[in-house]
Amino acid sequence: MKNLIVAASCALALIAGGAQAQEPSLRIAFDVPYEPFEYKDENGELTGFEVELAEAMCEEINANCEFVIQAWDGMIPGLLARKFDLIMSSMSITPERAERVLFSEPYYNTPGGWFGPESFNTDVTDMGAMKDKTVGVQRGTTMDTYVTENMGGIVTIKRYTTADDMVLDLEGQRLDVVFVDYPVGEQTILPKEGFKEVAEPVKLGKGVGVAMRKRDTDLAGEINAALRTLKEDGTYDTLMQKYFAYDIKM
Amino acid sequence: MPDFIAEWLNQNEIFTAMTIMEYWDGLVTTVHLVFLSLVIGLLVAVPLAILRTVRNPFVSGPVWLYTYLFRGTPLLIQLYIIYYGLAQIEGIQETFWWEIFREPFYPALLAFTLNTAAYTTEIIRGAMVSTPNGEIEAAKAYGMNWLMRMRRIVLPSAARRAVQAYSNEVIFMLHASAIASVVTIVDLTGAARNIYSRFYAPFDAFIFVALCYMMLTFILVFAFRRLENHLLRHQRPVSG
Numbered sequence: 001m002k003n004l005i006v007a008a009s010c011a012l013a014l015i016a017g018g019a020q021a022q023e024p025s026l027r028i029a030f031d032v033p034y035e036p037f038e039y040k041d042e043n044g045e046l047t048g049f050e051v052e053l054a055e056a057m058c059e060e061i062n063a064n065c066e067f068v069i070q071a072w073d074g075m076i077p078g079l080l081a082r083k084f085d086l087i088m089s090s091m092s093i094t095p096e097r098a099e100r101v102l103f104s105e106p107y108y109n110t111p112g113g114w115f116g117p118e119s120f121n122t123d124v125t126d127m128g129a130m131k132d133k134t135v136g137v138q139r140g141t142t143m144d145t146y147v148t149e150n151m152g153g154i155v156t157i158k159r160y161t162t163a164d165d166m167v168l169d170l171e172g173q174r175l176d177v178v179f180v181d182y183p184v185g186e187q188t189i190l191p192k193e194g195f196k197e198v199a200e201p202v203k204l205g206k207g208v209g210v211a212m213r214k215r216d217t218d219l220a221g222e223i224n225a226a227l228r229t230l231k232e233d234g235t236y237d238t239l240m241q242k243y244f245a246y247d248i249k250m
Numbered sequence: 251m252p253d254f255i256a257e258w259l260n261q262n263e264i265f266t267a268m269t270i271m272e273y274w275d276g277l278v279t280t281v282h283l284v285f286l287s288l289v290i291g292l293l294v295a296v297p298l299a300i301l302r303t304v305r306n307p308f309v310s311g312p313v314w315l316y317t318y319l320f321r322g323t324p325l326l327i328q329l330y331i332i333y334y335g336l337a338q339i340e341g342i343q344e345t346f347w348w349e350i351f352r353e354p355f356y357p358a359l360l361a362f363t364l365n366t367a368a369y370t371t372e373i374i375r376g377a378m379v380s381t382p383n384g385e386i387e388a389a390k391a392y393g394m395n396w397l398m399r400m401r402r403i404v405l406p407s408a409a410r411r412a413v414q415a416y417s418n419e420v421i422f423m424l425h426a427s428a429i430a431s432v433v434t435i436v437d438l439t440g441a442a443r444n445i446y447s448r449f450y451a452p453f454d455a456f457i458f459v460a461l462c463y464m465m466l467t468f469i470l471v472f473a474f475r476r477l478e479n480h481l482l483r484h485q486r487p488v489s490g
Contacts, residue, residue, distance in 0.1 A: 073443070076450050100450050140447025158434040159444060169434070172337025174352055 026063045027084035028054050029070040034163070035187040036243045037090050049243040053107065054088045056235050060226035072140070073161060076100055079213060086223075087211040090181065092142045094205065102214045104223045106207030107231075108240075108248040112143040113182035114199040115189040116170070120177055124199045127154050134158060136166045136178040142205040143179045163188060170195070183244065207250045264454050269445050276441030277462060283355070283437065284427045287362035288420060294363070295370035300400065302375045313371065320368035326429050328365060333357040333433045354433040362430075366423050373415045377408035410481045417474035421467055428463075438462055 030038040030051065038048040046067055058065035068084045075087055079101060093103045114124050122129045131154055137144040139159040147157055158175060160166040163184050169175050170189065178185070182201050189195050210223055230236045231249065240249060302313040320328065336342060336351045350356045381404050389399045431440035438459050446455035 073447070077452050096448065096450055139444065144447070159436075159447075160434065161432070165432075168334055169337070172334070173343045173348075174337060174354075 025066065026058065026086055027066045027068050028058075028086045028088050029068045029075060029078060029084040030089045031072040031075065032069055034090060034184060036183060049108075049239060050088050050090065052239050052242075053230070053236070054086075056230055056239070057223065057226045060229055061222045071161075072138075076211070079211060082213075085212060085216070085219075090208050091211050092205045093207060093209045094142065094145070097211070100214075101211040102216060102220055103209035103211055104220055105227060106209045106250040107227050107236075109203070109205070109207035109250045110248050111182045111201035111203050112146060112179055113185040113197060113201045114177055114179055115185040115195060116177035116198040117173075118194050118196055120196075120198050122177075122198075124177065127151065130155050132156065133176040134174070136160060136170060136175040136180075138163055138166065138180065141181070143181065146202065146204055147179055183248075262454075264445065264449050264451055265458070272436075272441045272445060273438065273458065273462065276436055276438040276459075277466075279435060279440075280424075280427055280430075280437040281466070283359060283362065283430060283435070284424050287359055287366055287427075288423055290359075290363045291366035291370055291423075294367040295374055296405075298367065298371040299374035299378060302371060303378050317368040317371050320365050321372065325361065325365050325426050326432070329358060329361040329429060329433060332361045354430075354435045358430045358433060358435055362423065362427065365426075366419065369419050369422075370416065373412050373419060374408060376415075377410075377412035378404055380411060381407055413474070413478055413481055417470070417478075420474070421470055424466055424470065425463065 030046065030048075032046065033039040034048075036048055037050045038046065041047050046069075051067065054065065054067070070078050070084065070089075072089070075089065075091065076097065078084060079087055087101070091097065091103075093106060097103070122133065124130060130151065134156045135147055135151065136158045137147050137160070139161060144157075144159060147155070151157070158166075158169070160169070163180060166175070166178055166180070167188050170178050171192065177198055178189070180189075185197070190197065210227075212219055212223075236249065240247070298313050298316075302310050302317070304310050333354060336347075336357060342348055342351070385403055385407065386399065389403045394402065427437060428439040430437045431443055434440075436444065442455045442459035446452050449455065
């Protein structure tokens with residue numbers, strides 16, 4: 001009996017030792033669908049600009065990565081609760097978020113785009129003309145902050161959890177115009193008949209960074225180094241050209 | 251004590267006068283929505299419950315189907331179907347209906363009303379069929395016709411038996427109204443979600459809103475206890 005316990009302890013120690021020797025493992029969270037950054041292709045495989053960038057980054061830091069799907073609302077709580085270790089889901093760097101999480105250097109920045117029906121001819125910067133229009137935004141995004149701060153009280157703001165719901169309401173004529181991350185609008189609204197871009201895109205915020213827990217400063221160093229390498233060795237540019245017709249590099 | 255509250259209000263970033271106002275507006279919307287759907291739901295449920303007890307299956311059948319459908323599917327799905335489904339009907343945007351259904355308030359009111367009416371119908375029906383036979387026979391012996399029996403005997407005694415179950419339905423409806431926020435209504439939950447997404451402080455935003463719901467529930471429980479005491483006072487033991 002004693003021998004058995006010794007043998008079992010040895011086996012356990014071996015397993016534990018083996019696990020330690022393995023590559024560090026990282027769980028990375030995405031909110032899908034958010035085309036073309038992260039979405040599921042026809043085969044149900046997770047893909048997109050950020051997913052491929054995450055794969056390249058993991059290779060660069062020799063990490064064993066696992067991808068996790070997480071709804072946007074629960075992103076930061078999930079990170080803090082250790083359900084995953086990194087967020088690479090187009091999270092713009094804001095002071096409020098930086099209170100809770102640690103951001104890497106920004107790895108891209110896309111403008112916010114105004115999209116609406118063909119019949120929409122109002123100048124969105126003219127507050128008099130925009131009065132009582134209904135504007136759709138995704139809750140908690142930099143576009144939400146921009147509209148709330150600049151047009152709050154003038155327009156009616158409708159906040160949505162997902163871009164899909166917002167586009168449905170734009171099609172159903174419940175919204176006059178939406179202000180959404182440019183690539184998302186380009187992919188989901190412009191292909192539909194009867195919709196167009198109604199104003200110039202607006203540059204917002206400090207760009208998008210990888211979010212992690214505040215204590216993971218060593219990891220942040222590794223990730224920043226990896227992102228820098230990818231931006232310099234052409235991997236980033238190849239990926240960007242695959243998904244975008246314009247420059248989002250930062 | 252007020253000093254302590256003032257100090258606490260000054261120290262935290264989240265509960266400023268502005269966010270308190272957002273919660274207040276949310277509270278008004280929640281109460282407005284729940285109150286209207288409950289009142290309309292109850293007004294609809296009483297005649298439906300009577301029809302549901304009629305022996306003729308062509309009369310009671312459709313009511314049975316309606317309560318079966320609305321009790322058999324989640325309220326969230328009903329809300330999605332009414333809110334997004336209505337907007338997909340070809341040409342509805344050109345009719346006067348769109349004036350009503352463009353705003354999220356009325357689709358939500360419709361979904362909540364139909365849902366609570368279905369449950370209330372079954373609650374009232376259950377109370378009606380459990381009317382003691384003796385009471386009905388006595389009423390018949392007095393020569394009361396069907397209408398008079400309903401009005402004087404069946405409905406008043408059913409109301410007494412239904413009130414406890416109905417108070418549960420009212421509280422469930424209050425809590426179920428939290429899903430109104432998924433169709434862009436800024437009710438209490440919607441306000442909490444907006445504030446949470448601005449400050450990333452889930453505990454503060456949601457615990458505060460939970461306390462608001464609890465306060466509303468307390469008021470409802472208190473009101474229903476008063477009502478029960480009033481309706482069921484004949485059942486109390488004679489005080490000594």
